[in-house]
Amino acid sequence: MKINGTPYRSVWVNEKDGWSVHIFDQTRLPFSLDILRLTTQQDVAHAISTMQVRGAPLIGAVAAYGLALALRQDAGDTAMEQNAAMLAATRPTAINLRWAIERMLKALRPVAPQDRVAAAYAEAGRICDEDAAQNEAIGRHGLELIRALAKSRPAGTQINLLTHCNAGWIATVDWGTALAPIYMAHDEGLNVHVWVDETRPRNQGAALTAWELGSHGVPHTVIADNAGGHLMQHGLVDLVIVGTDRVTRTGDVANKIGTYLKALAAQDNNVPFWVALPSTTIDWTVANGVTEIPIEERAASEITHVAGRDANGALTRVQITPDRSPAANPAFDVTPARLVTGLITERGCCPATEAGLHTLFPEQ
Numbered sequence: 001m002k003i004n005g006t007p008y009r010s011v012w013v014n015e016k017d018g019w020s021v022h023i024f025d026q027t028r029l030p031f032s033l034d035i036l037r038l039t040t041q042q043d044v045a046h047a048i049s050t051m052q053v054r055g056a057p058l059i060g061a062v063a064a065y066g067l068a069l070a071l072r073q074d075a076g077d078t079a080m081e082q083n084a085a086m087l088a089a090t091r092p093t094a095i096n097l098r099w100a101i102e103r104m105l106k107a108l109r110p111v112a113p114q115d116r117v118a119a120a121y122a123e124a125g126r127i128c129d130e131d132a133a134q135n136e137a138i139g140r141h142g143l144e145l146i147r148a149l150a151k152s153r154p155a156g157t158q159i160n161l162l163t164h165c166n167a168g169w170i171a172t173v174d175w176g177t178a179l180a181p182i183y184m185a186h187d188e189g190l191n192v193h194v195w196v197d198e199t200r201p202r203n204q205g206a207a208l209t210a211w212e213l214g215s216h217g218v219p220h221t222v223i224a225d226n227a228g229g230h231l232m233q234h235g236l237v238d239l240v241i242v243g244t245d246r247v248t249r250t251g252d253v254a255n256k257i258g259t260y261l262k263a264l265a266a267q268d269n270n271v272p273f274w275v276a277l278p279s280t281t282i283d284w285t286v287a288n289g290v291t292e293i294p295i296e297e298r299a300a301s302e303i304t305h306v307a308g309r310d311a312n313g314a315l316t317r318v319q320i321t322p323d324r325s326p327a328a329n330p331a332f333d334v335t336p337a338r339l340v341t342g343l344i345t346e347r348g349c350c351p352a353t354e355a356g357l358h359t360l361f362p363e364q
């Protein structure tokens, strides 16, 4: 997507040296657009675990380059397996991370060590190109849902969407998943407006989704996470579209904490609740998301403190809880398939069911 007219992806190989990897430091957005240069697998692991880079498809793509960086140091079998395991362990919930590492290993194990670095950069590049193309396709399929809503209303009526967390282009290699249909609807002139859940505790919605939509000129309003149900009760939400970090073969959806509550409110108010995902986010080995998907527990400090810009323009963190109050920080929850209207994938839309997924992915 474009930033001030310049096209960017969320990860790219440094064009000057041909091997280091560039990402945006998402912990400094929306107030500062900082490009980080990653030169080792440790840099990549740190960027993923501290969420300088985040978003299910993107952490997979960046981890793929992390393995390429590791191979520059040691392309032997033992080191490759150890570094792959280290990168895969940086975050537990998004299946894309494990998928990308397993895909890289499958491609690299048959390759002679002396040829592995070049092969790794090529495979990581393919992962990135495929993600961008899949997300653009998700955009086209999700656009049909928004077009259908627009046709069901008087011409020009505002279509109000709600999204949770950030599943935009900065959470993927390009285009995004939940936001891709919204960008396309806006670009073709549909009157869309987005309610943006702030998404405590790290505020990916307030900081990243609002930044993305504002940069693209998409009308939006940031709201407290707890406001969505009220807006739905008053008919102010026509459609919910969220991203996901892992979907089971039965359609259960792991996503940022708070998604489940939004899905409950949507069902109670008959608001369509759609989940956008590339097939790299489907975990075909898991049936019951609530009992089988590992939920990342992050630091209590993400609850007790909040990041932002102070009156002097400096980025800072302030404490918002008493010194001695404990905090718990599950970073994801699982929305059962029964609460999901449907899934938007690169191959089209389907019900959130095993049969629905198999109509689109019969090879699985």
Ligand SMILES: CSC[C@H]1O[C@H](OP(=O)(O)O)[C@H](O)[C@@H]1O
Pocket: 054, 055, 056, 057, 164, 165, 166, 167, 168, 171, 172, 176, 177, 178, 204, 242, 243, 244, 245, 255, 256, 257, 331
């Ligand atoms: C397009 S996947 C985005 C997905 O990933 C986010 O998690 P995090 O910010 O912790 O990486 C969130 O669950 C989004 O829906």
